[in-house]
Amino acid sequence: MKKIIPKHPFVIRWTHWVNFPVLGVMIWSGLLIYWANDIYKISLGDILLFKFFPDPIYKSLNIEHRLSEGMAYHFTFMWLFMLNGLFYIFYTIFSGEWRYLLPNKKSFKEAWQVLLHDLFISRKPLPEKKFNGAQQIAYTAIIIMGIFSVLSGIAIYKPVQWHTVTAMLGGYESARMIHFILTIGYVLFFLVHIMQVIRAGWNNFRAMVTGWEIKRTEAKEIIIAPEPEIISDEIAKEL
Amino acid sequence: MKKIFSEEELLNKKIRNKTLISFGVFFLFIAIAICLWFWVRHSEKIEGQYKPLRKVLNANEKVNTFLFNENDLVKTYPKSEGAKKVRANGNYGNKGSHDTVVWRLRVLHSNPQNPADSVLILSLSDIQQLQKQEECYNFKCVEGWSQISFWGGCRFYDFISKYKLGTHSGNAPDKNHPEDLYKYVSLETPDGGYYVGIDMKSMIHSQTLLAYEMNEKPLPENQGYPLRLIIPLKYGIKNLKWIGTIRFSDEQPKDYWFERGYDYDAAL
Secondary structure (H helix, E strand, O other), X not given: OEEEEEOOOHHHHHHHHHHHHHHHHHHHHHHHHXXXXXXXXXXXXXXXXXXXXXXXXXXXXXXXXXXXXXXXXXXXXXXXXXXXXXXXXXXXXXXXXXXXXXXXXXXXXXXXXXXXXXXXXXXXXXXXXXXOHHHHHHHHHHHHHHHHHHHHHHHHHOOOOOHHHHHHOOOHHHHHHHHHHHHHHHHHHHHHHHXXXXXXXXXXXXXXXXXXXXXXXXXXXXXXXXXXXXXXXXXXXXX | OOOOOOHHHHHHHHHHHHHHHHHHHHHHHHHHHHHHHHHHHOOOEEOOEEHHHHHHHHHHHHHHHHHOOOOOOOOEOOHHHOOXXXXXXXXXXXXXXXXXXXXXXXXXXXXXXXXXXXXXXXXXXXXXXXXXXXXXXEEEOOOOOEEEEEEEEEEHHHHHHHOOOOEOOOOOOOOOOHHHEOOEEEEEOOOOXXXXXXXXXXXXXXXXXXXXXXXOEEOOHHHOOOOEEEOOOEOHHHOOOOOOEEEEEOOOOOOOOOOOOOOOOOEO
């Protein structure tokens, strides 16, 4: 027998799906801004490993010479990003949903098991609950990253008005780098998140849209279900 | 005959219907988001920016003006930290004559005694007679780079106080009577190729300079010789080089980068 089990509350689903395009616009417009002074790179000594970003990336995404457009989008969508994020945070606090989302002592051990399972090293089944330890850590970390994106954003948007925030993050240039690294973090999070959603399957994905998931009840119950007995009675009569 | 559904079939039907409704709403949400996107991209442009975005930029400016605290100071550094090679980005507006023998600063102003625009013409030495102010701070470009640089000049506030400029009454500005001050200052290069408009509150800030020195030497040609604006409260785009004309007004003056899609106040 199947059962409809409520999983994700309405507010969590909506803030999640609103955040998706909003953060998308923030990252894209951020790239339009970053292009105007694209100084970050990863190098080992004198050897350049990766430049953020190579020209073909800019060209294929049509990023070049669009600074004012990028700023206009960024400083419009920042409001949506912040309001949506604040709404989510307040909701999780006051609804008690934080209990499922915040990591606890066991989360880190569990996250290690999840990692081993996902890399096909361990065959132990994953714990059956709303969010496992790895999810708790990831979904809490992404909120903290969001808070720091807002803070480092303020620090480089209005470094005079909000000089205390700028100073707290190590100055103007340091805040800009933090803002950039967090963005790379979102892209990496997104890639892993998508892979995990695909692996978890339809029932899990559907729950993020509908709010509920289907659980199959124990096989034992099916055996003691009344239907087979009725059929056997009818057959008995005919006989 | 009525078809009888088993409990499992009924449940499957219920699941299917609930799923369809939820995904219907979900796709509607996606459709609305896409429509909003095209609505922005196909809106008319105001001063080089899509109208909905321009409206938000103007609203952001109001928030910023509300939060503006004229006592906030931009962090300063010891002058030894000032860069020796100072980055020079723009050369818009450098086609005028900058020879100090012929160069003059023109200040357009009007007052009740003289309602028509009258012109005050000053030489560099007139400006240098005002008390000199030095400033070493992190200059920030709208492109995203910044550099600590060291400047010398006179405070803009001292300048308008000495020559009784920037007020409706024609008196020297008085911080107790802010309503007497014009709302905006407009600065333009001698050739008219570059121009900025700046709110008076930022112009009379104690760190806003009419600068004629960089690293204790006269400004280099590419840094706006003989006179440039240094306004640490704003991005570099407002720090006009090669000042030719200064005006005062209550209406927002034209601004080179505002016309090209940037926000008007470029405030930091």
